[in-house]
Amino acid sequence: MNRFLAFVKKEFLHIFRDVRTMMILFIMPIAQILIFGFAITTEIKNASIAILDKSKDEVTRELTQKLLASDYYTVSDYLSSEAEIESSFTKGRNKMVVVYEPQFAQNYEKNGVAKVQLLCDASDPNTARILSQYATGIFASYGEMAQSNGIQAEVRMYYNENLDGFYMSIPGIMAMILMLVSAMMTSISITREKELGSMEVLLISPLKPIQIIFGKVTPYILMAIVNILSILALSYWVFNVPVKGSMALLLFECILFTVLALSLGILISTVAKNQMVAMFMSLFALMLPVILLSGFIFPIDNMPLVLQWLSNIIPPKWFIIIVKTIMLKGGGLAHVWKETLILVAFIVVFVGLSVKKFNVRLQD
Template identity: 45%
Template sequence: MKQLRIFIRKEFAHVLRDRKTLLILFGMPVVQILIFGFALTNEVKNSKILVVDHARDIASQQLVAQIEASRYFEIEKTAWNQQQIERGFHEGQIKMAIVIPVNFGQELMHQNDVQVQLIADASDPNLATTLINYASSVIQDYQLQVNETTKIPYRIIPETRMLYNPQLKGAHNFVPGVMALVLMLVCVMMTAVSIVKEKEAGTMEILLVSPFKPILVILSKAIPYLLLSLVNVTSILLLSVFLLDLPVHGSIVLLFAESTLFIITCLSLGIFISVKTDSQQTAMLISLMGMLLPTILFSGFMFPIENMPVPLQILTNIIPAKWYYIIVKSIMIKGLGIASIWKETLILAGITVFLLVISIKSFKIRLA
């Protein structure tokens, strides 16, 4: 244990002396959290929605059929009460709910206007706004069709409601994404490069023939980056709360516990890369390009996963950042607990164990 503390202290000293490393560790999170002030607006299609048809008359069925025929929406299921709607949003099964009131057809024909409620998950404000606009457009098209066959003009008034983010602030979307991006890049790249550096310098052979166990060599490299990454998480949360006015609605303890799990996942990936590479340049290239693009493209941070072809949607399941992004949004924005994110937590834990087992089996006690 004393030897482990000595190696960890040595690694801390090495990191703190390197200004470039410190700039990447602490400069990148601050810069990204400040410059990612807006999100991209993308076309949305095949988004899963929930329809609550309280009327179940001919007019409401025609409206539901028109919504279902649209390429923008995919009706996941129907519900009959508010609890089912809330559960659908909490579990991330749906992006929007459409509530058709009782006596929809009668009110439309006799009172000439009726309200339809549109409820969207505004933790991603751009997606929520787009879905509301698409649904309003479909309802307006149905209204025009009805008016073509009647002499009296009828009006269907959409009543919108944005859950979790009524003001549609962009920070609710990009802060969880930046957290996943920063931790993935910092942990994977720094761990991989620091271990490969020992190989290139020839000091890894000395460490392996010393009484110090090889697994402790790896741990001494990973632990400093675990602690420094937790500092990054703290700095991002402080900037979010005090600068971007984005409070944490869920448990801080749970958020840090899940962040620690994700950091360990990223460290495991960095160790795996370091085991498979022999030069810092290769390790950095794989870590930077191999992690940056998948995190941006396949985590749901910038581009809705529902828009992607099915093979790519399947591919996103092996991206750790996707699951962490869902976890952070659920805790920070929706205020949910472990009961709502236990599946994502298990998936991250499984990826971590898999990477560690593969890395340990591939780790060479003797270097060629």
Template identity: 35%
Template sequence: MPSFSRIRAIAEKEVFHILRDSRTLVIIFLMPLLQLIIFGYAMNMEIRQVPLLVDDLAMNSSSRALVDAFVNTDYFQLVPKEAGTLQPDELFRERRAQASLSIPKDFGASEHRVLLRIDASDPNSAQMIQNYALGIVNSTGIQTDAGIDLRAQILYNPDLKSSFFFVPGLIALILVMVCALLTSISISREKEMGTMEQILVSPVSATEILFGKVIPYLVLGLLDALIILAVGMLLFQVPFRGDFSVFLLFTFLYVLTSLCLGLLVSTVAKTQQAAMMMALGMTLLPTLLLSGYMFPISSMPVILQKLTYIIPASYYLQIIRGIMLKGNNIAQLYQAGLSLLGMSVLMLIVAARRFKLRLS
């Protein structure tokens, strides 16, 4: 039976190491904030100020109303008249225009069609430009030949802000990277500093050592989560529509899972450098590519969809997006939470057994 007093002694020793190691303090407090700010602004998928070339042959009230509808948004800006003397294809090649709007002479009288040409060398941007343009045209009330009035209601993110999608994902990415990194180097540090021998001769079991190592970082991981959440909501105006206690509960499970992953790495790596490389390799790319952070899991090949089951962030992304954007409660999220709990218990058991072998 693990002794609470021995676990507390190991935990106090780890806190002392944390306070003395400036590198650990940087990883805990500075690195998450820098990652949030850099990734948050760099991964903004929204498009603003698209250079738009307008060829208005109608020059009537209807055509001017349509052009004004484009200009009066933050999505498009008119190409200057002097540049408009060039051929549209030349402007596209020189990246001085990304879209062109051609309005025929009879527009507003017998003709309601316009031609929108878009530079699709960047297909994602082209798709977004097309969506913006269609939304603007529909907002003008111009009737189509089909006469169908289709109205869409956008739920949870009516302005389609990409920050609503990426910031919760950044919280998941940063937490798993930082937490796994911290515990992965904790045992490796003991080996390099030569203090592991002192632990070996003391009456402390492998389980007590691992618990003592995890507890300080568990508290710091939760503190990190609160800081990242607050900064993300402040800088990027992301809403929080759920119950804060539910957020804390599931974040606790996610941080615990990430820490146990780091412990598992630390039982394999022999040096701090190797531990850091392994921790980053097991968290960064899998979280970016296979968790649903950047690409929908449903659009992946079946084999990759199966791999997402072993990625902790894939479960936490369901949780945090559900809490922050939809206001989900435990009843809608408990399955993902149980998956995180099962992963943390499994990794802790494997890490404890491997550590016992190392001790013996």
């Protein structure tokens, strides 16, 4: 045990002494979350919008004034017919078109309800969401002041009806970061010992191979947990992404995935001869599939059949499904047990293969 602890301590020293490792371990995950988050969530000022006022009465004029007073919008065009809406999106920089129904003021006074339509360019989903939210808020507050049911804003997203945005990318980012930290860093740190020649000395020593592997892996498990927590904390507090399901279950699944990534890292290190090979294998064998095939960026349903089939052997795919189910849909173990079992199966295979490959000797 003493030996094992000495080994773990040594690993931590390596990690803390290497600025690049520290950056990859701590700065990068946070930076990724922030970039992904803010790239889509920044506060919007002076977005140009167009107005199609079919009513042209006092209330619509007042509402438009309110919109402009908010600093969020500047009006670039006043449209005269619905035919112009499409072209106002495609040719101009307009992010949103506000359409007031005819007889807006009359409807409002008579029925207490008037309809305004917000058409957003959702090819940039987050901007669209935010713009529409702001506008809905402004209309709603006007309605409250008038002490009535208010104004019903009907929002339609153009180009991306479901608004898959930041919420949806959180599980993918988690998968990517865990893969990076766990698989790439462990495989590199093990191959570094091979390259340095110290692996020979360690093999000769009374350390058991299993102790060497666990000694290598333990620090990274801890790092990965720290990363999971910081990702969840950031997405919860900074970006208000809720965790609808059980936090404990989510953590458990994350740790399970970490173990999977680590076993992959060990497997890579048993095959790779030096750090560069390990790095390339991690990048091409792990990162690219995570990004391209796991459904993180491109929806799996839209892929050609071959790729859909291929995506089944990409472990992050299952992890992303699990996380989406727990975080965003509030599902429990009952909903994700199948995917969880698949992850476990992957672990068994990878660990089995690496134990077979990792030898007490140098040959084979």
